[in-house]
Amino acid sequence: GINRYGQLGLGSVRSSGSPRQVGSDNDWALVVAGANSSCAxxxxxxxxxxxxxxxxxxxxxxxxDTLVPTQVGVSTNWRTITKARNHACGIRDDxxxxxxxDNxxxxxxxxxTSNRVVIPTQVGTADTWSSVTVGSTQSCALKIDxxxxxxxxxxxxxxxxxxxxxxxVPTQVGTSTDWLSVKAGFSxxxxxxxxxxxxxxxxxxxxxxxxxxxxxxxxxxx
Numbered sequence: 001g002i003n004r005y006g007q008l009g010l011g012s013v014r015s016s017g018s019p020r021q022v023g024s025d026n027d028w029a030l031v032v033a034g035a036n037s038s039c040a041x042x043x044x045x046x047x048x049x050x051x052x053x054x055x056x057x058x059x060x061x062x063x064x065d066t067l068v069p070t071q072v073g074v075s076t077n078w079r080t081i082t083k084a085r086n087h088a089c090g091i092r093d094d095x096x097x098x099x100x101x102d103n104x105x106x107x108x109x110x111x112x113t114s115n116r117v118v119i120p121t122q123v124g125t126a127d128t129w130s131s132v133t134v135g136s137t138q139s140c141a142l143k144i145d146x147x148x149x150x151x152x153x154x155x156x157x158x159x160x161x162x163x164x165x166x167x168x169v170p171t172q173v174g175t176s177t178d179w180l181s182v183k184a185g186f187s188x189x190x191x192x193x194x195x196x197x198x199x200x201x202x203x204x205x206x207x208x209x210x211x212x213x214x215x216x217x218x219x220x221x222x
Contacts, residue, residue, distance in 0.1 A: 007051030056118030057101030106168030107152030135184030157220030158202030
């Protein structure tokens, strides 16, 4: 694929029309890709990122691009990670949630806004997070009790909290405790509940919800 910023991790900015091995390691566990950067975990629980880094979305302590996988901190307990265009979040084995990168709309969830967060920064103090997803400028996560929480940009109601107000900390979406999974997209989000029902909220001008209609205004609740 395209490799303008080194997002392929090959040590150059030359694009590739076929799969290329990244280094020679064979202990990778999980990989995620954003628009122009990538991150992965290894079997030993370490986190590595590479590619474009103008918002600190690599989490390596600077805003400098890197062309090869570069370790993020020294932690060895990363359970899962997720990535969007300019920010990323992850959950560690202890159930804590961490985010980094672009935070102009509060999408890092750390209680403030800033142009960049260059290292993984803990979101609150809860240690009961089970999954996390990031969209263009918003983030959502589930806790082990089945509750849904979102934060970041909310101009289209993509946080699902019944308002169009931006949030810089996780804000609970309704009171339901039966959320099974959630996925954030570009200005909208969708989730599944344990009864198999699908719910969507946010922008639907192009029929993103798949419910046979297109809304001119954002939908602010699931």
